[in-house]
Amino acid sequence: MASTPDSQPGSAQAVYAALRRRFSDGVYAPGQRLTETVLAADLGVSRTPIREAIGRLLTDGLVVPAARGVAVAALTPGEAEHLFVLRADLEALAAELAAGRQAQGRLAPAEVNALDRAVDQVESAVKAHDPRASAQANLALHRAIGAAAGNPFLEEALHRVWDRIAVTTVANLDDPHWAGAITEQHRAIVSAIRAGDPAAARRTAKAHIEAAWSAYRPLA
Incomplete structure (x- = not known):
């Protein structure tokens, strides 16, 4: 079966799914600051899909705005x-x-x-x-x-x-x-x-x- 654009490793959807898995696996600690540059290097993708994925993570409540990036949301x-x-x-x-x-x-x-x-x-x-x-x-x-x-x-x-x-x-x-x-x-x-x-x-x-x-x- 041919892959769809969203299933490509560097697509925004694939990057978003990869980051969600990292949250599920406890890779990130509460309060940890995440930048587009670091995440792009970690996943081996450009900053554009990272930026889109971060926008979705903000909507999900998994990250919050922070200086020069976002931080992992900590539950009160x-x-x-x-x-x-x-x-x-x-x-x-x-x-x-x-x-x-x-x-x-x-x-x-x-x-x-x-x-x-x-x-x-x-x-x-x-x-x-x-x-x-x-x-x-x-x-x-x-x-x-x-x-x-x-x-x-x-x-x-x-x-x-x-x-x-x-x-x-x-x-x-x-x-x-x-x-x-x-x-x-x-x-x-x-x-x-x-x-x-x-x-x-x-x-x-x-x-x-x-x-x-x-x-x-x-x-x-």
Whole structure:
């Protein structure tokens, strides 16, 4: 299949997607200043698509204006609380819908098995004491559950919430007490989805995010 202009590595869309992945992966720290020149050099592209991508990141709330560039947005405690309240309900709904699809026979076995593997990957990264790998694997699991819900509008809303929170996830998964607890919680969510039990999936997913909020350490 021929690539479209937006799929070319140097296109504004491709650059925007690459930068969003970097935010999700915790590459940038809250308050870190980002300039067009540095980002263009990092990604090996011209400054024009960087400039367009930064405009979209400003709209997304992932960066804020700063001297000679932008800075990575840092969540205030109040903003973080609002996001986690929203996230708890969105992720609870995603798990509920995924379990409902499983009960209806609409969730492929490969999708359910992929959730189990994703849990294993989080556990392996946590045991390796690798906060960044843990954060990446954790987000991959939550994205997989969001995709399993089968609702693209819900998934889009979740992506926006995840990206705002992801910049601090690495530091939070460096907490051994919280990192050690998440595997059991993840397995409970996936077990409920596999069992096709929407009520249990909703309950365990919401409890997991509420526990995440209790362990959350905002960065400034």
